[in-house]
């Protein structure tokens with residue numbers, strides 16, 4: 001601010017100085033022109049007067065008169081020296097000069113004057129004695145006058161000094177006047193600048209309002225500034241409140257997300273237990289048959305044994321009765337034994353799957369056998385449909401990984417195929433092909449059902465995406481499959497589907513998990 005202030009003053013001073021210098025130079029030039037003209041007129045008039053007044057006194061050789069005439073001409077300060085020579089031209093008749101202190105004294109030297117002199121001849125006119133009407137002119141001498149330029153130079157230099165003083169005085173007045181008038185502008189401007197700086201660097205509450213008591217434009221500017229400041233304060237206040245609201249919203253959103261994650265985890269857990277529950281139900285149903293047969297066999301054996309016992313007690317037993325009893329006993333024992341084995345087998349498979357489902361442990365297992373165990377557990381469900389499952393897997397393929405996850409993945413894919421790929425009573429085929437390629441197990445799970453529409457293909461692994469909402473679908477099955485493969489088994493899964501032809505999931509998992 002200070003710099004603009006000084007710059008403005010400097011600009012005005014320079015402009016005024018330049019303008020005054022130009023006009024002063026012009027008037028100086030005009031003055032010198034006038035002085036030069038006056039000087040040349042003076043020269044002419046001095047010479048003319050001397051040519052008229054001197055000849056009679058010179059004719060009469062009246063030196064004192066000549067002297068006094070010369071002195072009177074030397075009153076003009078421009079005349080520095082006058083010499084009068086006689087007709088001979090070499091004898092100085094009279095001469096006057098202004099000495100160093102300005103006094104007029106006689107010239108007492110014959111040394112010729114410098115070149116800057118002006119000369120004029122002197123002639124005396126006498127009446128012609130022969131002719132009354134004409135006159136004779138006789139040359140009686142000449143004058144030499146030296147003029148000085150000192151008075152002109154003095155006037156010019158005095159004028160120059162005067163002009164310089166005038167410019168300096170005007171500059172001074174201008175500086176004082178500008179300082180006063182610019183202060184009127186710059187004081188409120190400085191206040192405004194300070195307030196703007198405060199506004200930029202301090203909290204808005206700490207910035208004081210500008211005084212609005214002036215009735216000029218600055219008063220209006222101060223009013224405008226104060227209004228902007230108040231508006232800014234309220235905007236900042238609103239922003240702060242909005243920030244608070246947003247912060248609170250973000251906290252509660254985070255809380256909601258946390259709750260959602262917890263809910264998701266619970267759902268995943270529930271889904272796991274639900275599929276386990278499904279398996280339990282299936283296995284219980286499956287065990288029911290061998291147990292029923294075992295029960296029937298045991299009752300038949302008991303009845304036959306009681307009959308043979310009664311016969312033995314009465315001592316009335318025939319050989320044929322004994323043979324029939326033994327046949328019944330052998331058949332019943334075979335049935336009981338076979339079906340108990342079957343039940344034990346079922347329980348063993350289920351136990352293994354159930355243990356794997358509940359414990360996340362890594363263990364080596366045979367892939368083909370394990371797939372068949374899972375299918376055995378799902379047999380009750382499969383039996384209700386017309387879907388055939390065929391497994392194509394070499395018997396020696398082994399995996400050393402999380403078997404529970406493997407079982408869960410397979411269960412989900414089979415249940416999805418049964419639920420989504422086919423309508424009730426549809427005839428279908430599910431092909432499970434397994435091969436080992438460079439220590440990576442590739443399992444292709446293929447159904448020939450309805451297929452998945454292209455617009456859903458990118459979403460089926462998202463949590464909660466289901467086309468069976470409200471009909472028992474939660475949309476978590478494939479998301480769990482995806483996470484188990486990616487996170488627990490360190491593998492990958494891709495899906496391809498042709499609408500109306502079927503769906504294929506290709507799973508790749510390393511044969512052994514570190």
Ligand SMILES: Nc1ncnc2c1ncn2[C@@H]1O[C@H](COP(=O)(O)OP(=O)(O)OP(=O)(O)O)[C@@H](O)[C@H]1O
Pocket residue numbers: 416417419420421447449450451452460465466467468472473474475476477478479503
């Ligand atoms: N084999 C398939 N054939 C056709 N569509 C399928 C198949 N498998 C999955 N889908 C589609 O993918 C969707 C998502 O499957 P996902 O297993 O994640 O959920 P869901 O089976 O609907 O419900 P949940 O498994 O939680 O009970 C299904 O709703 C279905 O539309």
Ligand SMILES: [Mg+2]
Pocket residue numbers: 412415416476477478
């Ligand atoms: Mg599912």
